[in-house]
Amino acid sequence: MPWLLLAPALAITTVLVLVPAAQTIWMSFHDVVLFWPRSRPFIGFANYLTAFADPVFWEGLLSSVIWVVVSVGLQFSVGLAAALLLNRRFAWRGLARALIVVPWALPSVIIGLVWTWMLDFNLGLVNELGMRLGLLAQPIPWLSQPGTAFAAVIMAVVWQGFPFFAVTLLAGLQSIPGELYEAASLDGASGIKKFYHVTLPGIAGVMTTALLLRMIWVANSLDLILVMTGGGPGTATQTLPLHAFLTAWSGGNYGQGSALAVVLTLLLLGVVVAYLIRSERA
Amino acid sequence: MKFTRRTILAGATAAAIPLAAPHAQKPATVRWWYHFDDPKATPDALVAGFEKQNPGIRIQAESIPWGGGGDYDTRLYTALIAGSGPDAAMVKFQNMPRLLEMEALAPLDRFIDAWTAKSDISDDLWKLHMAPNGKRYYLPLQYVVLYLYLRPDWFAQKGLPLPTSFDRFLAAAQAFTMAERWGFGLRGGSGGHDFWASFVLGGGATLEKGGLVTPAAFAANKWFIDLHRTYHVTPPSAPTDGFLQTINNMKAGRTAMTIHHIGSANDMVAALGDNITAIPIPRGPQGDGWTTYGDGSNAVFAASRNQEAAWKWIAYLSTGETNTAFAKASAQLPVTTSSLAAWDAQPKRFIQASAESLPIARVLPATTQTADFTRTVWPQTTQKALLGQISPDDMMKVFDKLYFG
Numbered sequence: 001m002p003w004l005l006l007a008p009a010l011a012i013t014t015v016l017v018l019v020p021a022a023q024t025i026w027m028s029f030h031d032v033v034l035f036w037p038r039s040r041p042f043i044g045f046a047n048y049l050t051a052f053a054d055p056v057f058w059e060g061l062l063s064s065v066i067w068v069v070v071s072v073g074l075q076f077s078v079g080l081a082a083a084l085l086l087n088r089r090f091a092w093r094g095l096a097r098a099l100i101v102v103p104w105a106l107p108s109v110i111i112g113l114v115w116t117w118m119l120d121f122n123l124g125l126v127n128e129l130g131m132r133l134g135l136l137a138q139p140i141p142w143l144s145q146p147g148t149a150f151a152a153v154i155m156a157v158v159w160q161g162f163p164f165f166a167v168t169l170l171a172g173l174q175s176i177p178g179e180l181y182e183a184a185s186l187d188g189a190s191g192i193k194k195f196y197h198v199t200l201p202g203i204a205g206v207m208t209t210a211l212l213l214r215m216i217w218v219a220n221s222l223d224l225i226l227v228m229t230g231g232g233p234g235t236a237t238q239t240l241p242l243h244a245f246l247t248a249w250s251g252g253n254y255g256q257g258s259a260l261a262v263v264l265t266l267l268l269l270g271v272v273v274a275y276l277i278r279s280e281r282a
Numbered sequence: 283m284k285f286t287r288r289t290i291l292a293g294a295t296a297a298a299i300p301l302a303a304p305h306a307q308k309p310a311t312v313r314w315w316y317h318f319d320d321p322k323a324t325p326d327a328l329v330a331g332f333e334k335q336n337p338g339i340r341i342q343a344e345s346i347p348w349g350g351g352g353d354y355d356t357r358l359y360t361a362l363i364a365g366s367g368p369d370a371a372m373v374k375f376q377n378m379p380r381l382l383e384m385e386a387l388a389p390l391d392r393f394i395d396a397w398t399a400k401s402d403i404s405d406d407l408w409k410l411h412m413a414p415n416g417k418r419y420y421l422p423l424q425y426v427v428l429y430l431y432l433r434p435d436w437f438a439q440k441g442l443p444l445p446t447s448f449d450r451f452l453a454a455a456q457a458f459t460m461a462e463r464w465g466f467g468l469r470g471g472s473g474g475h476d477f478w479a480s481f482v483l484g485g486g487a488t489l490e491k492g493g494l495v496t497p498a499a500f501a502a503n504k505w506f507i508d509l510h511r512t513y514h515v516t517p518p519s520a521p522t523d524g525f526l527q528t529i530n531n532m533k534a535g536r537t538a539m540t541i542h543h544i545g546s547a548n549d550m551v552a553a554l555g556d557n558i559t560a561i562p563i564p565r566g567p568q569g570d571g572w573t574t575y576g577d578g579s580n581a582v583f584a585a586s587r588n589q590e591a592a593w594k595w596i597a598y599l600s601t602g603e604t605n606t607a608f609a610k611a612s613a614q615l616p617v618t619t620s621s622l623a624a625w626d627a628q629p630k631r632f633i634q635a636s637a638e639s640l641p642i643a644r645v646l647p648a649t650t651q652t653a654d655f656t657r658t659v660w661p662q663t664t665q666k667a668l669l670g671q672i673s674p675d676d677m678m679k680v681f682d683k684l685y686f687g
Contacts (some may be wrong), residue, residue, distance in 0.1 A: 009658055034356075034379045035650070037363050121519035139462075141519035144470075148523075205552065229473070233521045234666035250352050250657050252359065252380075 025049040027258035034252035047259035056235050060243040064228070064264075067154065067239050068219045073160045075218075076211060079165020084199075086166065087173045099169070112227025143229055146236035153225050153237055157218065164208055172206035173199065173271035183207055214276040219268055240264050293453060309340045310591040313579075315358065315371035317348045319545055323611045332598050339591045339662040344368065352472070353658045355380075362386045369586035370596050373420060374575050376656065378413060378648050387419040388582045393593045394418055399601045402618040409566035411579060414648070420579035421596050423605070424614040426543035427639040428476055428563065428574045429632075433538050435459075435557040444561050448485060448505065451539075451564045455515035457540035465515035467531045467540035470668050475660040477541050479646065480563045481506045484572030487678070489647055494682040500675050502566065507667050507674040521668040532558075543576060544611040547632040560635035562642065573643035574589060578614060606660050659684050 028047055031041045037114045051057050086097055101112065104259040132137035142148045175197065184194045200207075222242040225231065231238035231246060238246070241264055248257025316325060329341045348354050355377060361367040361386060373381070381387050394400055403422055411420045430445070436458060437444060445451035454600045455465025469477050484503030487494050510516045517523065517531060529546055531537045533553035540564065550558045564573035580596035582589050599608050602620050609616035615636060625633060646652045659680065667677040 020441075034359050037384060058586060120527070122527065122534065122536055139518075141517070141522075144451060144519040146671075229522070230661075232471070232661065232665050233669055234662055234671055246658060249356055251654065252356070276291040279565045 024258045024261055027255050028262045030255050032253075032255035032258070033245040034254060040255075043255070048263070049254050050151070050256060050264065051259050056238065057240075059235055060238050060240040063150070063237065064219060064239040064241070066150070066200070067157075067225075068215055071154045071157045072211065072215050072218050074154070075214065076165050076207075078158060079163040080169055082162060082166035083169035083173055086170050100163050100166055103160050104167075106160070108160065108221070108223040109156075109227055111156060111160050112224045115152065115226050116143065119152050125164060144233055149229050149233060150237050153184055154230050156228060157224050160224065161218070162212065164214060168210045169203055172203035176202035207226060209275070209278055212271055212278060214272050216268060216275065219264075219271070230259075240267075283627075310588045310683050311340045311342055312370060312588050312595050313344060313368040314344045314595060315344050315346045315368045316355075316591070317346055317354055317372060318349070318612050320467050320613060323346075323613070325608070325611060328599065328604060328607060328611070331604065332595060335598075336591075339588075339594060346371075355653070355657075359384070359657065362585065365585065367585060368607065370580055370582045371646065372423065373579055373581045375420075375579075375648050376652055379650050380653060381419075381581070382413065382415075383650070385584055386585070388584045388586065388589050389417045390421060390582060390593065391418050392591075393597070394421070397597055399597070399618075402602060402620055403600065404619060407617055409575070410575075410645075420581055421579075421600050421681055422617040423580050423596070424578040424617060425608050426539055426545055426576040426578075426610055427636045427643045428543050428576065429639050430558045430563050430634040431532055431540050431542060431558060431560050433557055434559045435686055436538055437612050445539075445564045447564050448481065448566055452505075452509070452515070455509070455539065456513060459513075459515045462536065463532045464517045464531075464537050465539060466509060467509060467523070467537035468516040468520040468529045469523050469525070469541070470510075470521040470562075471527075471667055472660070472661055473525055474523075474664065475646075475656050475657075478482045478506060478660065478664060479572055479574060479644075480541060481566075482645070484570055484642070485566035486511075486568060486570070489685060491686045492682075494678050494685070498568075499678060503678050504622060504674040507664075507677070510668050511670060512535055535645065544615060544628050544632050544636050547628040548613070551629060560632050562639040565642070572644055573639050573642050575640075575643035575645050576614075577645065578589040578612070579609040584677060619664045648662060649685075655681065655684060 008149065029042060029044060031043045032040050033044070082100060086093065086100065089094075115273045117123070119127075121127065121139055121141040121144065122144070124139075125138035126142065131139065140148060180198045180202070181194060184198050189197065220241055222239065224247055225237050225239060225242055226245070229237045231242050233245075240260065244257045244260035244264060247253050249258060251257070318324075324342050329343055332341060333339065346354050346357055358367065358371055358373075358377070359380065362381075362405070367386070378387075407422045407425075408418070411418060411422050413419050432444065432454075434444075438452065440457050442454050442456075442457060443450060445454050451466075453529055458465040468474070481496045481498070482502045483489065485505065486498030487496070487502050488499070493499060510520050516525075517537065519527065523531075525542075528537070528540045529549070531543060533550060535554075544586055547560070561570060563573045580599065582592045582596065586592055598604055600617060605616045605618045606621040609621065609625075613627070615633075616625065646656070663672070663677050663680045665672050666672045672680075
């Protein structure tokens with residue numbers, strides 16, 4: 001009976017996850033090029049060796065590490081600050097809690113386009129405001145310089161992702177019993193001490209789960225970068241998933257693209273295992 | 283069982299269907315993929331006109347996002363491989379090698395040879411559309427030739443001649459560059475390979491073995507990169523500027539010159555009136571020149587079960603008045619001689635600039651390398667050179683390696 005009840009979910013998982021995953025592994029060991037549909041010879045680890053010999057792979061790996069660490073770190077920091085703020089009592093708090101979800105609810109492509117045009121060198125709002133307020137001496141080509149382009153895409157993903165942390169951590173904050181704060185106050189604890197000894201331990205579980213989940217999502221995501229810079233200028237913002245996507249989709253080399261995807265999956269496996277252990281304990 | 287008037291009528295109708303079926307022929311549906319630069323443009327009127335003339339054929343026109351060309355191509359290739367491709371589609375020369383590798387194209391020779399309107403398309407165009415194996419898979423539909431947009435009022439104010447050589451072009455670009463205004467709107471993003479080809483292939487490099495790494499080729503490429511790196515006559519955003527940025531900068535009076543084709547002429551005139559004109563792209567130091575011939579054709583696919591119906595549809599679009607109507611919708615030039623003779627969809631100066639550019643109009647070689655070159659290798663490598671991350675010579679060596687190993 002339990003298997004019967006599980007069957008629909010297992011069938012869907014098999015079709016949508018296991019079969020494509022197996023197909024990706026199979027393609028990574030074959031020379032699968034879109035334009036040669038009749039020839040898909042087995043080539044062993046050749047796709048992997050080609051990927052490792054390509055400097056773009058190592059650039060992409062470094063970009064991916066920066067992308068995940070910086071953007072998730074910032075999202076968490078801003079999200080935590082927002083959650084602490086939203087946990088206080090103030091007028092229109094309900095409205096603020098509803099509005100903060102807006103960036104999270106918007107599609108990534110829309111967010112990418114909005115930020116692209118806001119940061120546009122000639123017509124962008126950011127340059128216009130910066131110049132009018134005297135913050136910028138001259139307009140900056142934000143998306144045309146490697147450093148600022150990377151900063152720009154990170155800023156966009158932070159804007160998109162911090163509400164996830166804000167809402168999740170807010171739920172964690174609300175589950176901390178008020179008596180703990182009262183007891184800390186009676187013991188003469190300052191605001192900072194309360195934060196470190198009551199708040200942080202109280203939301204540690206939610207925080208770890210949210211961080212692990214978001215790391216996996218951000219490490220896999222490419223839509224925002226694709227829309228805003230396409231991986232450029234040059235390959236300055238080309239993270240590993242974007243490199244895999246461009247190799248498979250634009251280059252038609254599905255074998256090579258699959259090898260890159262498998263490498264990315266193996267790299268992420270550590271985070272996934274940590275998440276699974278955490279889920280088991282919870 | 284109770285028989286009402288309604289059940290009797292329903293029963294009679296059901297009984298009549300099998301009797302009527304042999305007489306009602308099911309129309310053949312032709313799925314056709316297209317793309318117009320202007321998302322508001324539509325081929326609906328042409329479809330209606332064709333279906334009226336051909337009651338046995340229904341056209342299912344599907345607008346496919348362009349995405350700099352790359353998205354359209356990949357969608358087409360994957361749909362064909364998956365067996366869900368259209369019967370016919372708009373295609374370009376650069377697609378031909380890959381479509382031939384995939385054995386996806388249906389030869390059109392038997393249709394073209396029997397086509398009465400064949401003589402309304404010039405022999406030059408037929409030759410240009412011939413596949414390397416001598417067969418004809420593409421039916422010419424429309425074309426554009428890239429030219430140089432410029433501001434005649436600014437040239438008059440400075441007393442400068444319109445640039446016909448690279449030296450004059452650079453001198454003018456430098457003269458017009460000042461605070462928040464630049465001499466040349468360079469496109470370093472997707473699609474910018476046409477800009478590069480105009481100056482580097484037009485300045486001494488060739489796409490033959492060794493032709494990209496000669497001293498003349500290196501010099502031409504360095505000159506091109508120096509427009510941004512050394513002379514600073516292009517906007518700082520040039521390394522990633524695409525179609526919208528270069529056109530909008532020109533319309534906003536931020537650049538004095540840029541490269542595009544007649545497709546944007548009416549838009550330019552709407553923004554700048556008489557203060558915008560076009561001339562052929564300047565010629566290189568050896569007097570050579572290069573501009574991109576932007577082809578537009580239709581092809582029928584080998585997997586189609588409605589090849590004859592698909593041919594009728596694409597032939598309709600390349601015939602006389604309907605070719606005129608199509609080119610007006612797509613804002614490009616018609617391929618039929620009769621349409622071109624009466625063409626008035628854009629101001630004459632832009633038609634003239636297109637015609638005068640034809641002697642130097644070329645296409646990149648129809649090889650699989652060209653597809654990689656235009657889609658990924660050119661933008662990534664050129665952006666690195668424009669940002670000073672690699673030298674102009676190394677940039678040319680990357681291209682040489684791609685094309686010739």
